[in-house]
Amino acid sequence: MKLLRYGAPGAEKPGLRHDDGTLRDLSGIVPDIAGAVLGEAGLAALRAVDPSGLPVVSGEPRIGACVGAVGKFICVGLNYADHARETGKAPPEEPILFMKATSAISGPFDDVEIPAGSAKTDWEVELGVVIGTRAKYVAEADALAHVAGYCLINDVSERAFQSERGGQWTKGKSHDTFGPIGPWLVTRDEIADPQDLALWLDVDGIRRQTGSTRTMIFGVATLVSYISRFMTLQPGDIIATGTPPGVGLGHKPPLFLRPGQTMRLGIDGLGIQNQRTIEARP
Template sequence: MKLLRYGPVGQEKPGLRHDDGTIRDLTEIVPDIAGPMLGEAGLAALRALDPDSLPVVPGEPRIGACVGAVGKFICVGLNYADHARETGKAPPEEPILFMKATSAISGPFDDVEIPRGSTKADWEVELGIVIGTRAKYVAEADALAHVAGYCLVNDLSERAFQSERGGQWTKGKSHDTFGPIGPWLVTRDEIADPQDLPIWLEVDGIRRQNGSTRTMIFDVAKLVSYISQFMTLQPGDIIATGTPPGVGLGHKPPIFLKPGQTMRVGIDGLGVQIQRTIEARA
Protein backbone atom coordinates (compact mmCIF):
# COMPACT_ATOMS: atom_id res chain seq x y z
CA MET A 1 0.00 0.00 0.00
CA LYS A 2 0.90 3.60 -0.52
CA LEU A 3 -0.44 5.69 2.37
CA LEU A 4 -0.42 9.47 2.39
CA ARG A 5 -1.79 12.59 4.04
CA TYR A 6 -3.40 15.40 2.09
CA GLY A 7 -4.79 18.85 2.78
CA PRO A 8 -3.62 22.20 4.17
CA VAL A 9 -0.70 22.38 6.59
CA GLY A 10 -1.86 21.24 10.02
CA GLN A 11 -5.17 19.91 8.65
CA GLU A 12 -3.97 16.86 6.75
CA LYS A 13 -6.32 13.91 6.27
CA PRO A 14 -5.39 10.26 5.77
CA GLY A 15 -5.49 8.82 2.28
CA LEU A 16 -4.43 5.94 0.08
CA ARG A 17 -2.90 6.20 -3.37
CA HIS A 18 -4.81 3.81 -5.60
CA ASP A 19 -3.09 1.94 -8.43
CA ASP A 20 -5.10 4.08 -10.86
CA GLY A 21 -3.31 7.19 -9.56
CA THR A 22 -6.27 8.60 -7.64
CA ILE A 23 -6.18 9.48 -3.95
CA ARG A 24 -8.79 7.61 -1.91
CA ASP A 25 -10.05 9.11 1.34
CA LEU A 26 -9.50 7.17 4.59
CA THR A 27 -11.01 9.63 7.07
CA GLU A 28 -13.92 7.29 7.85
CA ILE A 29 -11.48 4.43 8.47
CA VAL A 30 -8.55 5.88 10.47
CA PRO A 31 -7.96 9.24 12.17
CA ASP A 32 -4.46 9.67 10.68
CA ILE A 33 -1.48 7.86 9.21
CA ALA A 34 0.21 7.83 12.59
CA GLY A 35 0.77 5.96 15.84
CA PRO A 36 -0.78 2.56 16.57
CA MET A 37 -2.46 2.19 13.17
CA LEU A 38 1.03 1.70 11.70
CA GLY A 39 1.26 -1.67 13.48
CA GLU A 40 0.53 -5.00 11.82
CA ALA A 41 -3.15 -5.04 12.83
CA GLY A 42 -3.81 -1.52 11.60
CA LEU A 43 -2.08 -2.07 8.27
CA ALA A 44 -3.81 -5.44 7.81
CA ALA A 45 -7.19 -3.74 8.26
CA LEU A 46 -6.33 -1.18 5.59
CA ARG A 47 -4.96 -3.87 3.30
CA ALA A 48 -8.29 -5.70 3.52
CA LEU A 49 -10.19 -2.71 2.12
CA ASP A 50 -11.34 -2.55 -1.49
CA PRO A 51 -9.75 0.70 -2.74
CA ASP A 52 -12.49 1.04 -5.36
CA SER A 53 -15.05 1.37 -2.54
CA LEU A 54 -13.27 4.37 -1.00
CA PRO A 55 -14.24 7.95 -1.92
CA VAL A 56 -12.07 9.63 -4.54
CA VAL A 57 -10.42 12.85 -3.35
CA PRO A 58 -11.25 15.46 -6.00
CA GLY A 59 -8.83 17.89 -7.60
CA GLU A 60 -5.14 18.10 -6.77
CA PRO A 61 -4.85 18.68 -3.02
CA ARG A 62 -1.58 19.52 -1.31
CA ILE A 63 0.27 16.36 -0.26
CA GLY A 64 1.55 16.63 3.29
CA ALA A 65 4.16 14.67 5.21
CA CYS A 66 3.23 10.99 4.85
CA VAL A 67 3.36 10.31 8.62
CA GLY A 68 1.68 12.41 11.29
CA ALA A 69 2.60 12.99 14.94
CA VAL A 70 6.21 11.88 14.46
CA GLY A 71 7.80 11.41 17.86
CA LYS A 72 11.45 11.06 16.84
CA PHE A 73 13.27 11.98 13.64
CA ILE A 74 16.54 10.06 13.86
CA CYS A 75 19.28 10.48 11.27
CA VAL A 76 22.31 8.39 10.39
CA GLY A 77 25.48 10.12 9.24
CA LEU A 78 28.08 8.90 6.73
CA ASN A 79 26.22 5.65 6.07
CA TYR A 80 27.23 5.26 2.41
CA ALA A 81 30.77 4.14 1.73
CA ASP A 82 31.03 6.28 -1.41
CA HIS A 83 29.65 9.34 0.39
CA ALA A 84 32.16 8.88 3.23
CA ARG A 85 34.94 8.85 0.66
CA GLU A 86 33.77 12.08 -0.98
CA THR A 87 33.86 13.84 2.40
CA GLY A 88 37.39 12.58 3.04
CA LYS A 89 36.31 10.69 6.17
CA ALA A 90 36.84 7.07 7.11
CA PRO A 91 33.71 4.89 7.10
CA PRO A 92 32.35 4.72 10.65
CA GLU A 93 32.76 1.55 12.69
CA GLU A 94 29.34 2.08 14.27
CA PRO A 95 26.34 4.08 13.02
CA ILE A 96 26.64 7.83 13.64
CA LEU A 97 23.33 9.02 15.10
CA PHE A 98 21.87 12.49 15.50
CA MET A 99 18.40 13.97 15.82
CA LYS A 100 16.54 16.28 13.49
CA ALA A 101 13.82 18.46 15.04
CA THR A 102 10.33 17.23 14.16
CA SER A 103 9.40 20.86 13.45
CA ALA A 104 11.56 20.51 10.31
CA ILE A 105 9.09 18.02 8.81
CA SER A 106 7.25 19.27 5.73
CA GLY A 107 5.40 17.98 2.71
CA PRO A 108 7.21 16.57 -0.33
CA PHE A 109 6.20 19.46 -2.60
CA ASP A 110 6.33 22.29 -0.07
CA ASP A 111 8.81 25.13 -0.50
CA VAL A 112 12.15 24.73 1.29
CA GLU A 113 13.39 27.76 3.22
CA ILE A 114 17.01 28.84 3.01
CA PRO A 115 17.81 30.00 6.57
CA ARG A 116 18.78 33.57 7.37
CA GLY A 117 22.56 33.83 7.39
CA SER A 118 22.92 30.62 5.40
CA THR A 119 26.05 30.21 3.27
CA LYS A 120 26.15 26.42 2.82
CA ALA A 121 22.62 25.02 2.42
CA ASP A 122 22.81 21.50 1.04
CA TRP A 123 20.67 18.58 -0.11
CA GLU A 124 20.65 14.88 0.90
CA VAL A 125 18.30 12.31 -0.61
CA GLU A 126 17.71 9.46 1.84
CA LEU A 127 15.72 6.29 2.39
CA GLY A 128 13.43 6.77 5.38
CA ILE A 129 12.35 3.93 7.67
CA VAL A 130 8.95 4.31 9.35
CA ILE A 131 8.61 2.34 12.58
CA GLY A 132 5.38 0.38 12.96
CA THR A 133 5.66 -1.32 16.34
CA ARG A 134 7.59 -0.59 19.54
CA ALA A 135 11.20 -1.72 19.32
CA LYS A 136 13.52 -2.01 22.32
CA TYR A 137 16.63 -4.20 22.40
CA VAL A 138 15.58 -5.80 19.13
CA ALA A 139 17.76 -8.47 17.53
CA GLU A 140 18.90 -7.78 13.98
CA ALA A 141 17.07 -10.88 12.75
CA ASP A 142 13.79 -9.53 14.12
CA ALA A 143 14.25 -5.87 13.24
CA LEU A 144 12.31 -5.69 9.98
CA ALA A 145 9.18 -6.96 11.72
CA HIS A 146 9.07 -3.59 13.51
CA VAL A 147 9.12 -1.60 10.25
CA ALA A 148 5.79 -0.34 8.88
CA GLY A 149 7.35 0.77 5.62
CA TYR A 150 9.58 3.23 3.85
CA CYS A 151 9.44 6.78 2.56
CA LEU A 152 11.54 9.30 0.70
CA VAL A 153 13.40 11.89 2.80
CA ASN A 154 15.33 15.01 1.79
CA ASP A 155 17.61 15.56 4.80
CA LEU A 156 18.45 19.18 4.10
CA SER A 157 21.43 20.65 5.91
CA GLU A 158 23.15 23.97 6.50
CA ARG A 159 26.77 22.89 6.58
CA ALA A 160 28.15 26.03 8.23
CA PHE A 161 25.59 25.73 11.03
CA GLN A 162 26.33 22.00 11.23
CA SER A 163 30.11 22.06 11.40
CA GLU A 164 31.33 25.59 12.06
CA ARG A 165 29.07 26.84 14.85
CA GLY A 166 30.01 24.44 17.65
CA GLY A 167 27.98 21.66 19.20
CA GLN A 168 26.24 18.77 17.49
CA TRP A 169 24.93 18.43 13.94
CA THR A 170 21.32 19.08 14.94
CA LYS A 171 21.45 22.87 14.53
CA GLY A 172 22.44 22.48 10.88
CA LYS A 173 19.70 19.95 10.20
CA SER A 174 16.60 21.35 11.91
CA HIS A 175 15.50 24.56 10.20
CA ASP A 176 11.81 24.68 9.29
CA THR A 177 11.15 22.74 6.02
CA PHE A 178 14.48 20.87 6.26
CA GLY A 179 12.71 17.49 6.49
CA PRO A 180 10.37 16.82 3.55
CA ILE A 181 8.96 13.26 3.80
CA GLY A 182 6.75 11.41 1.34
CA PRO A 183 4.89 11.66 -0.97
CA TRP A 184 3.71 8.41 0.54
CA LEU A 185 4.56 5.71 3.03
CA VAL A 186 5.07 2.48 1.08
CA THR A 187 4.37 -0.53 3.29
CA ARG A 188 7.16 -3.01 3.87
CA ASP A 189 5.54 -5.78 1.80
CA GLU A 190 5.83 -3.70 -1.38
CA ILE A 191 9.61 -3.22 -1.13
CA ALA A 192 11.24 -6.55 -1.93
CA ASP A 193 14.75 -5.42 -0.95
CA PRO A 194 15.38 -2.02 0.70
CA GLN A 195 19.09 -2.58 0.02
CA ASP A 196 18.69 -2.49 -3.76
CA LEU A 197 16.95 0.79 -4.54
CA PRO A 198 18.23 3.40 -7.02
CA ILE A 199 18.34 6.80 -5.27
CA TRP A 200 18.88 10.20 -6.90
CA LEU A 201 18.52 13.97 -6.64
CA GLU A 202 18.53 16.79 -9.20
CA VAL A 203 19.01 20.53 -8.75
CA ASP A 204 17.70 22.75 -11.56
CA GLY A 205 17.51 19.72 -13.84
CA ILE A 206 21.10 18.59 -13.21
CA ARG A 207 21.59 15.15 -11.64
CA ARG A 208 23.71 15.76 -8.56
CA GLN A 209 23.23 12.49 -6.66
CA ASN A 210 22.92 9.14 -8.37
CA GLY A 211 23.41 6.12 -6.16
CA SER A 212 21.93 2.96 -4.73
CA THR A 213 21.06 1.76 -1.26
CA ARG A 214 23.40 -1.14 -2.02
CA THR A 215 26.32 1.02 -0.85
CA MET A 216 24.88 1.63 2.62
CA ILE A 217 27.41 0.61 5.26
CA PHE A 218 24.75 -0.37 7.81
CA ASP A 219 21.56 -1.82 6.35
CA VAL A 220 17.99 -1.25 7.48
CA ALA A 221 17.86 -4.24 9.84
CA LYS A 222 21.18 -3.30 11.43
CA LEU A 223 20.08 0.30 11.96
CA VAL A 224 16.74 -0.57 13.58
CA SER A 225 18.42 -3.10 15.87
CA TYR A 226 21.33 -0.80 16.72
CA ILE A 227 19.21 2.26 17.50
CA SER A 228 16.86 0.18 19.65
CA GLN A 229 19.79 -0.54 21.98
CA PHE A 230 19.96 3.16 22.89
CA MET A 231 16.33 4.33 22.75
CA THR A 232 12.92 2.76 22.40
CA LEU A 233 11.55 3.20 18.89
CA GLN A 234 7.84 4.01 18.80
CA PRO A 235 5.24 3.72 16.03
CA GLY A 236 5.63 6.64 13.66
CA ASP A 237 9.28 7.33 14.45
CA ILE A 238 11.34 7.99 11.32
CA ILE A 239 14.93 6.97 10.66
CA ALA A 240 16.72 8.73 7.79
CA THR A 241 19.39 6.25 6.75
CA GLY A 242 22.09 8.41 5.16
CA THR A 243 22.83 9.75 1.70
CA PRO A 244 24.84 8.62 -1.34
CA PRO A 245 27.59 10.78 -2.89
CA GLY A 246 26.90 13.98 -4.77
CA VAL A 247 25.92 16.37 -1.98
CA GLY A 248 26.81 20.00 -2.57
CA LEU A 249 29.65 19.86 -0.07
CA GLY A 250 31.23 17.00 -1.99
CA HIS A 251 31.59 18.87 -5.28
CA LYS A 252 34.85 20.60 -6.16
CA PRO A 253 34.32 23.46 -5.71
CA PRO A 254 31.31 22.97 -3.39
CA ILE A 255 27.86 23.92 -4.67
CA PHE A 256 25.21 25.18 -2.27
CA LEU A 257 21.54 26.04 -2.50
CA LYS A 258 20.15 29.55 -2.81
CA PRO A 259 16.59 30.88 -3.15
CA GLY A 260 14.95 30.33 -6.53
CA GLN A 261 16.19 26.81 -7.26
CA THR A 262 14.26 23.56 -7.77
CA MET A 263 15.10 20.11 -6.41
CA ARG A 264 13.70 16.80 -7.71
CA VAL A 265 14.29 13.91 -5.36
CA GLY A 266 13.53 10.25 -5.96
CA ILE A 267 13.90 6.63 -4.92
CA ASP A 268 12.56 3.86 -7.15
CA GLY A 269 9.26 2.61 -5.75
CA LEU A 270 8.92 5.45 -3.23
CA GLY A 271 7.93 8.30 -5.53
CA VAL A 272 9.37 11.71 -6.33
CA GLN A 273 9.55 14.98 -4.39
CA ILE A 274 9.83 18.44 -5.93
CA GLN A 275 10.80 21.49 -3.86
CA ARG A 276 11.44 25.12 -4.69
CA THR A 277 13.88 27.01 -2.47
CA ILE A 278 12.77 30.36 -1.00
CA GLU A 279 14.06 32.86 1.52
CA ALA A 280 13.21 31.99 5.12
CA ARG A 281 9.94 33.33 6.48
CA ALA A 282 9.50 34.76 9.94
Protein backbone atom coordinates in the same frame (compact mmCIF):
# COMPACT_ATOMS: atom_id res chain seq x y z
CA MET B 1 -0.18 -0.04 0.06
CA LYS B 2 0.82 3.53 -0.57
CA LEU B 3 -0.44 5.62 2.33
CA LEU B 4 -0.33 9.41 2.39
CA ARG B 5 -1.71 12.53 4.01
CA TYR B 6 -3.25 15.44 2.14
CA GLY B 7 -4.58 18.89 2.92
CA ALA B 8 -3.41 22.14 4.46
CA PRO B 9 -0.43 22.08 6.86
CA GLY B 10 -1.61 20.98 10.28
CA ALA B 11 -4.96 19.78 8.94
CA GLU B 12 -3.92 16.82 6.80
CA LYS B 13 -6.30 13.91 6.23
CA PRO B 14 -5.28 10.29 5.72
CA GLY B 15 -5.37 8.92 2.22
CA LEU B 16 -4.37 6.06 -0.03
CA ARG B 17 -2.96 6.07 -3.55
CA HIS B 18 -5.03 3.57 -5.49
CA ASP B 19 -3.44 1.41 -8.18
CA ASP B 20 -5.46 3.36 -10.75
CA GLY B 21 -3.54 6.51 -9.76
CA THR B 22 -6.40 8.18 -7.91
CA LEU B 23 -6.14 9.55 -4.38
CA ARG B 24 -8.69 7.94 -2.04
CA ASP B 25 -9.86 9.38 1.27
CA LEU B 26 -9.26 7.23 4.37
CA SER B 27 -10.62 9.70 6.94
CA GLY B 28 -13.75 7.58 7.42
CA ILE B 29 -11.58 4.59 8.27
CA VAL B 30 -8.68 5.95 10.36
CA PRO B 31 -7.98 9.32 12.00
CA ASP B 32 -4.44 9.64 10.62
CA ILE B 33 -1.47 7.73 9.23
CA ALA B 34 0.10 7.59 12.66
CA GLY B 35 0.46 5.60 15.88
CA ALA B 36 -1.36 2.26 16.09
CA VAL B 37 -2.47 2.54 12.46
CA LEU B 38 1.15 1.73 11.52
CA GLY B 39 1.21 -1.52 13.51
CA GLU B 40 0.52 -4.98 12.09
CA ALA B 41 -3.16 -4.95 13.12
CA GLY B 42 -3.71 -1.41 11.85
CA LEU B 43 -2.14 -2.10 8.46
CA ALA B 44 -4.01 -5.42 8.16
CA ALA B 45 -7.29 -3.57 8.72
CA LEU B 46 -6.42 -1.11 5.96
CA ARG B 47 -5.50 -3.93 3.58
CA ALA B 48 -8.96 -5.41 4.15
CA VAL B 49 -10.59 -2.22 2.84
CA ASP B 50 -11.55 -2.22 -0.85
CA PRO B 51 -9.89 0.98 -2.13
CA SER B 52 -12.32 1.22 -5.04
CA GLY B 53 -15.09 1.85 -2.50
CA LEU B 54 -13.29 4.79 -0.87
CA PRO B 55 -14.19 8.37 -1.84
CA VAL B 56 -12.06 9.84 -4.61
CA VAL B 57 -10.28 13.07 -3.64
CA SER B 58 -10.87 15.56 -6.41
CA GLY B 59 -8.54 18.26 -7.67
CA GLU B 60 -4.88 18.48 -6.75
CA PRO B 61 -4.67 18.91 -2.98
CA ARG B 62 -1.42 19.60 -1.22
CA ILE B 63 0.36 16.39 -0.21
CA GLY B 64 1.72 16.52 3.32
CA ALA B 65 4.31 14.42 5.11
CA CYS B 66 3.22 10.79 4.80
CA VAL B 67 3.40 10.14 8.56
CA GLY B 68 1.70 12.16 11.29
CA ALA B 69 2.54 12.65 14.96
CA VAL B 70 6.21 11.70 14.48
CA GLY B 71 7.84 11.25 17.88
CA LYS B 72 11.48 10.93 16.83
CA PHE B 73 13.26 11.86 13.61
CA ILE B 74 16.54 9.92 13.82
CA CYS B 75 19.26 10.36 11.22
CA VAL B 76 22.31 8.29 10.33
CA GLY B 77 25.44 10.11 9.23
CA LEU B 78 28.07 9.00 6.72
CA ASN B 79 26.31 5.70 6.00
CA TYR B 80 27.63 5.40 2.43
CA ALA B 81 31.41 4.89 2.21
CA ASP B 82 31.72 6.97 -0.97
CA HIS B 83 29.80 9.83 0.64
CA ALA B 84 32.05 9.69 3.70
CA ARG B 85 35.10 9.93 1.44
CA GLU B 86 33.73 12.91 -0.49
CA THR B 87 33.35 14.80 2.80
CA GLY B 88 36.93 13.93 3.81
CA LYS B 89 35.92 11.55 6.59
CA ALA B 90 36.67 7.89 7.20
CA PRO B 91 33.74 5.48 6.99
CA PRO B 92 32.41 4.96 10.55
CA GLU B 93 32.91 1.74 12.47
CA GLU B 94 29.53 2.15 14.16
CA PRO B 95 26.46 4.07 12.96
CA ILE B 96 26.64 7.81 13.61
CA LEU B 97 23.30 8.96 15.04
CA PHE B 98 21.85 12.42 15.40
CA MET B 99 18.37 13.89 15.70
CA LYS B 100 16.47 16.17 13.37
CA ALA B 101 13.77 18.32 14.97
CA THR B 102 10.27 17.11 14.10
CA SER B 103 9.35 20.75 13.41
CA ALA B 104 11.53 20.43 10.28
CA ILE B 105 9.07 17.95 8.75
CA SER B 106 7.29 19.19 5.64
CA GLY B 107 5.48 17.88 2.60
CA PRO B 108 7.29 16.47 -0.44
CA PHE B 109 6.31 19.38 -2.68
CA ASP B 110 6.45 22.20 -0.14
CA ASP B 111 8.97 25.02 -0.54
CA VAL B 112 12.29 24.59 1.26
CA GLU B 113 13.53 27.64 3.15
CA ILE B 114 17.10 28.87 2.95
CA PRO B 115 17.77 30.02 6.53
CA ALA B 116 18.70 33.59 7.37
CA GLY B 117 22.49 33.88 7.30
CA SER B 118 22.91 30.61 5.41
CA ALA B 119 25.72 30.20 2.90
CA LYS B 120 25.89 26.39 2.78
CA THR B 121 22.43 24.85 2.50
CA ASP B 122 22.77 21.38 0.96
CA TRP B 123 20.65 18.48 -0.33
CA GLU B 124 20.60 14.79 0.66
CA VAL B 125 18.31 12.15 -0.86
CA GLU B 126 17.71 9.36 1.67
CA LEU B 127 15.70 6.22 2.28
CA GLY B 128 13.35 6.72 5.22
CA VAL B 129 12.30 3.87 7.51
CA VAL B 130 9.00 4.23 9.38
CA ILE B 131 8.63 2.22 12.58
CA GLY B 132 5.36 0.32 12.98
CA THR B 133 5.71 -1.51 16.29
CA ARG B 134 7.68 -0.79 19.46
CA ALA B 135 11.31 -1.90 19.21
CA LYS B 136 13.65 -2.21 22.19
CA TYR B 137 16.76 -4.40 22.16
CA VAL B 138 15.58 -6.18 19.01
CA ALA B 139 17.81 -8.68 17.25
CA GLU B 140 18.90 -7.84 13.73
CA ALA B 141 17.09 -10.93 12.43
CA ASP B 142 13.81 -9.59 13.86
CA ALA B 143 14.33 -5.91 13.10
CA LEU B 144 12.40 -5.60 9.83
CA ALA B 145 9.27 -7.00 11.52
CA HIS B 146 9.13 -3.69 13.42
CA VAL B 147 9.10 -1.63 10.22
CA ALA B 148 5.76 -0.34 8.88
CA GLY B 149 7.25 0.77 5.59
CA TYR B 150 9.54 3.08 3.70
CA CYS B 151 9.48 6.60 2.29
CA LEU B 152 11.56 9.16 0.45
CA ILE B 153 13.32 11.87 2.50
CA ASN B 154 15.32 14.95 1.58
CA ASP B 155 17.61 15.51 4.59
CA VAL B 156 18.24 19.19 3.84
CA SER B 157 21.29 20.46 5.76
CA GLU B 158 23.03 23.75 6.47
CA ARG B 159 26.70 22.73 6.53
CA ALA B 160 28.07 25.82 8.30
CA PHE B 161 25.47 25.49 11.05
CA GLN B 162 26.20 21.76 11.20
CA SER B 163 29.99 21.82 11.44
CA GLU B 164 31.24 25.36 12.02
CA ARG B 165 29.03 26.66 14.81
CA GLY B 166 29.95 24.29 17.65
CA GLY B 167 27.83 21.59 19.23
CA GLN B 168 26.05 18.73 17.53
CA TRP B 169 24.89 18.33 13.94
CA THR B 170 21.27 18.94 14.94
CA LYS B 171 21.39 22.71 14.51
CA GLY B 172 22.37 22.31 10.87
CA LYS B 173 19.62 19.79 10.20
CA SER B 174 16.56 21.20 11.93
CA HIS B 175 15.48 24.42 10.24
CA ASP B 176 11.81 24.56 9.27
CA THR B 177 11.18 22.67 5.96
CA PHE B 178 14.48 20.74 6.23
CA GLY B 179 12.64 17.40 6.38
CA PRO B 180 10.42 16.79 3.33
CA ILE B 181 8.89 13.31 3.70
CA GLY B 182 6.81 11.35 1.20
CA PRO B 183 4.89 11.56 -1.07
CA TRP B 184 3.70 8.29 0.41
CA LEU B 185 4.57 5.58 2.88
CA VAL B 186 4.98 2.31 1.02
CA THR B 187 4.25 -0.61 3.32
CA ARG B 188 7.00 -3.13 3.97
CA ASP B 189 5.33 -5.93 2.02
CA GLU B 190 5.67 -3.95 -1.24
CA ILE B 191 9.44 -3.48 -0.98
CA ALA B 192 11.14 -6.79 -1.72
CA ASP B 193 14.58 -5.66 -0.59
CA PRO B 194 15.29 -2.26 1.02
CA GLN B 195 18.97 -2.84 0.22
CA ASP B 196 18.37 -2.79 -3.53
CA LEU B 197 16.82 0.59 -4.26
CA ALA B 198 18.19 3.26 -6.61
CA LEU B 199 18.29 6.87 -5.34
CA TRP B 200 18.80 10.10 -7.29
CA LEU B 201 18.55 13.86 -6.90
CA ASP B 202 18.61 16.71 -9.43
CA VAL B 203 19.16 20.42 -8.82
CA ASP B 204 17.81 22.70 -11.56
CA GLY B 205 17.55 19.71 -13.86
CA ILE B 206 21.18 18.60 -13.37
CA ARG B 207 21.77 15.17 -11.82
CA ARG B 208 23.77 15.66 -8.62
CA GLN B 209 23.26 12.39 -6.73
CA THR B 210 23.03 8.85 -8.02
CA GLY B 211 23.33 5.84 -5.75
CA SER B 212 21.88 2.62 -4.46
CA THR B 213 21.01 1.38 -0.99
CA ARG B 214 23.20 -1.62 -1.84
CA THR B 215 26.20 0.51 -0.88
CA MET B 216 25.01 1.41 2.62
CA ILE B 217 27.61 0.62 5.26
CA PHE B 218 24.88 -0.36 7.74
CA GLY B 219 21.67 -1.77 6.27
CA VAL B 220 18.14 -1.14 7.47
CA ALA B 221 17.93 -4.22 9.71
CA THR B 222 21.27 -3.38 11.31
CA LEU B 223 20.21 0.22 11.93
CA VAL B 224 16.86 -0.65 13.52
CA SER B 225 18.52 -3.20 15.79
CA TYR B 226 21.40 -0.87 16.67
CA ILE B 227 19.25 2.17 17.41
CA SER B 228 16.90 0.09 19.56
CA ARG B 229 19.81 -0.52 21.95
CA PHE B 230 20.02 3.18 22.75
CA MET B 231 16.38 4.31 22.61
CA THR B 232 13.02 2.61 22.32
CA LEU B 233 11.60 3.04 18.84
CA GLN B 234 7.88 3.81 18.78
CA PRO B 235 5.25 3.63 16.02
CA GLY B 236 5.69 6.60 13.71
CA ASP B 237 9.35 7.21 14.50
CA ILE B 238 11.35 7.84 11.34
CA ILE B 239 14.93 6.84 10.56
CA ALA B 240 16.74 8.64 7.73
CA THR B 241 19.37 6.12 6.68
CA GLY B 242 22.06 8.30 5.08
CA THR B 243 22.82 9.67 1.63
CA PRO B 244 24.90 8.53 -1.36
CA PRO B 245 27.63 10.73 -2.87
CA GLY B 246 26.96 13.91 -4.79
CA VAL B 247 25.96 16.34 -2.06
CA GLY B 248 26.89 19.97 -2.61
CA LEU B 249 29.61 19.82 0.02
CA GLY B 250 31.39 17.09 -1.91
CA HIS B 251 31.73 19.01 -5.17
CA LYS B 252 34.98 20.74 -6.12
CA PRO B 253 34.37 23.60 -5.53
CA PRO B 254 31.35 23.04 -3.25
CA LEU B 255 27.87 23.85 -4.57
CA PHE B 256 25.17 25.11 -2.24
CA LEU B 257 21.53 26.07 -2.61
CA ARG B 258 20.20 29.59 -2.98
CA PRO B 259 16.64 30.92 -3.26
CA GLY B 260 14.96 30.27 -6.60
CA GLN B 261 16.34 26.80 -7.31
CA THR B 262 14.50 23.50 -7.69
CA MET B 263 15.30 20.09 -6.21
CA ARG B 264 13.78 16.93 -7.68
CA LEU B 265 14.54 13.54 -6.14
CA GLY B 266 13.32 9.98 -6.07
CA ILE B 267 13.79 6.39 -4.95
CA ASP B 268 12.64 3.27 -6.79
CA GLY B 269 9.06 2.47 -5.81
CA LEU B 270 8.81 5.32 -3.30
CA GLY B 271 7.81 8.18 -5.57
CA ILE B 272 9.29 11.57 -6.40
CA GLN B 273 9.64 14.86 -4.52
CA ASN B 274 9.96 18.34 -5.99
CA GLN B 275 10.85 21.46 -3.97
CA ARG B 276 11.51 25.09 -4.75
CA THR B 277 13.95 26.98 -2.52
CA ILE B 278 12.85 30.29 -1.01
CA GLU B 279 14.14 32.75 1.56
CA ALA B 280 13.16 31.85 5.11
CA ARG B 281 10.06 33.48 6.53
CA PRO B 282 9.64 34.57 10.19
